[in-house]
Amino acid sequence: MMNKPGMLVVYSGPSGVGKGTILGPFLNDHPNAVLSVSVTTRQPRPGEIDGVHYSFITKDEFQHLIDTDGLLEYAQYSGNYYGTPKAAVDKMRAQGKDVFLEIEVQGAMKIKKSCPEAVLVFILPPTYESLKERLLCRGTETKEIMEARLNTAKFELAQAKEYDYIIINDDVGRARKQLCAVVEAAKCETRYMLEYIEKLVNLTEK
Template sequence: MNKKGQLIVVSGPSGVGKGTVLKEYLASRDQIAYSVSATTRSPRPGEEHGVHYFFLSREEFEQTVQSGGMLEYASYNNNYYGTPKKPVEEQRAKGNDVVLEIEVQGALQVKKACPDALLIFIAPPSFEELASRLTGRQTEDSKTVENRLNIARKELLCAKEYDYIIVNDTVELAVQRLAQVISANRYSIKNMKEFLDEVNKHA
């Protein structure tokens, strides 16, 4: 059996509810770690440094990239986002799954760098519903919301590059679908290669 933890990449448009789905999924499971991303954007109300994100200056972020300390990084809505490499590698080596909640640009970087990564795209039931959710949370002005919707249109076109698409019509159903996909992927050929090699060695 492959003892190395899975690398699970989850993306989706802003406002689709991917954070809520992941929170519910992670709440009842052991041996899975949530990778805290780094960003240059300002904290939103209630967000804490080191818990929701590592909030870095542009200079700090760029220095980390130059030193090879990011697994992936991307520019989104005029800010940098990235995944610190070391914590991810340490958790996987312990046999723990690691979940990355990252933007599409970063996810496609991970796909190239880590062929064994599982890419999951969280989609809204419709584009109209996504627009309603973004407007309804009332945390940003109309110009920012429209910018996020323009980005979402481009992101949805990239969904075909992922391994699975999960529609978040209700959180409960989306969590169930996410659990099924992650469980099945553990026994995929790419994750059972080590086991097969060991069996064939003694055949």
């Protein structure tokens, strides 16, 4: 049991739902859980640290990762590429760390196919109104950007049913507790125990 690799946890939810507010303190409290750092070809924004917020790489480097099957998933947004580096994730999991991927729904669906052992967690808003408020009341954006955001949220909500667990962020303390429970319980899911069961049953045959 001790040498089991860590879990791969895909963590998604519409923009503005409060993913970071739930996950940040969770990671602080669980040294065994780490957040995967995505690679991106976009320019760092002020305050962003290379290797912390993202690993900033060139388009050539990104293309090389694609060509060598070095990404668990990748996607293009507004002309920039974003991806999850396979080697870093595998290394952390081999050390027994539970690795969180905070990624969009499309990337999550790719992970679901390529890594069937992944646990997929989706954060939902308590009500549609609360999400709309949080999306639209940042106040600085144009009407077009706001509508695009709502459309993205609509698309993402519809994909929530493809995830394994749903956490409703109606109370951030409760949501954090539920995330703890989900990560703990997911390790008890029968799909991870089949080998163990098989071994026990084989022993009884002797």
